[in-house]
Amino acid sequence: MDRKQKQRLIPYALQQKLPELVLKNAGVVDVFSKRVRKADVAIQDGVIVGVGDCRGREERDLGGAFVAPGFIDSHVHIESSMVSPPLFAEKILAHGTTAVVADPHEIVNVAGGAGMEYMLSQTENAGVRFYFMLPSCVPISSIEHNGAVFGADRMRRFRGHPRVLGLGEVMDCPGVLRGDGGLLEKIGLMEGGVIDGHAPAVRGRELQAYRLAGVQTDHECTDYAQA
Numbered sequence: 416m417d418r419k420q421k422q423r424l425i426p427y428a429l430q431q432k433l434p435e436l437v438l439k440n441a442g443v444v445d446v447f448s449k450r451v452r453k454a455d456v457a458i459q460d461g462v463i464v465g466v467g468d469c470r471g472r473e474e475r476d477l478g479g480a481f482v483a484p485g486f487i488d489s490h491v492h493i494e495s496s497m498v499s500p501p502l503f504a505e506k507i508l509a510h511g512t513t514a515v516v517a518d519p520h521e522i523v524n525v526a527g528g529a530g531m532e533y534m535l536s537q538t539e540n541a542g543v544r545f546y547f548m549l550p551s552c553v554p555i556s557s558i559e560h561n562g563a564v565f566g567a568d569r570m571r572r573f574r575g576h577p578r579v580l581g582l583g584e585v586m587d588c589p590g591v592l593r594g595d596g597g598l599l600e601k602i603g604l605m606e607g608g609v610i611d612g613h614a615p616a617v618r619g620r621e622l623q624a625y626r627l628a629g630v631q632t633d634h635e636c637t638d639y640a641q642a
């Protein structure tokens with residue numbers, strides 16, 4: 416929000432001006448205090464300018480319906496849904512998901528950089544915020560014949576894209592532990608962003624070596640203690 420927008424909205428937050436829309440009698444889901452409280456929600460120019468006892472130019476009675484922040488799906492493979500990104504967006508939005516972080520390793524394994532470009536172009540202004548991790552293991556290992564190779568040289572042009580956040584789940588854990596040069600080059604290229612891992616049941620010294628290589632996360636935890 417820039418300074419001019421803040422200056423325009425402050426009088427609405429103070430209720431010196433009536434906001435364009437107030438959702439009356441909402442069950443506001445407060446994800447910080449983990450409570451649901453009954454309140455009105457005031458909106459101006461698409462921005463929430465007040466929660467509490469509010470008045471507005473248009474008022475809609477929600478009768479206690481929940482108002483919650485949009486869900487963020489932090490790890491998904493859109494292709495597994497078997498639908499195109501715009502239809503995927505339409506379906507998840509209806510269930511309250513407003514942002515996703517996707518690793519398009521299925522399409523990139525087949526189509527390489529063209530697949531990555533397709534996913535970026537198909538998710539612009541999609542109604543849902545789509546962010547991407549660059550697939551790290553295309554192919555997943557030297558014995559795979561999947562159709563495409565997506566090495567650091569081909570990744571480079573996507574680095575710096577405002578919706579590319581880092582490197583997708585580094586599945587070739589044995590490759591990392593061998594010190595595979597190509598894999599470490601990809602991790603190095605995307606350092607500064609998030610480097611996602613994929614290391615089920617990797618523990619102890621192997622986990623320390625995997626972490627030392629630059630991998631930051633793992634979504635494959637097999638029990639609570641490991642997580």
Ligand SMILES: [Zn+2]
Pocket residue numbers: 490491492518584
């Ligand atoms: Zn995954």
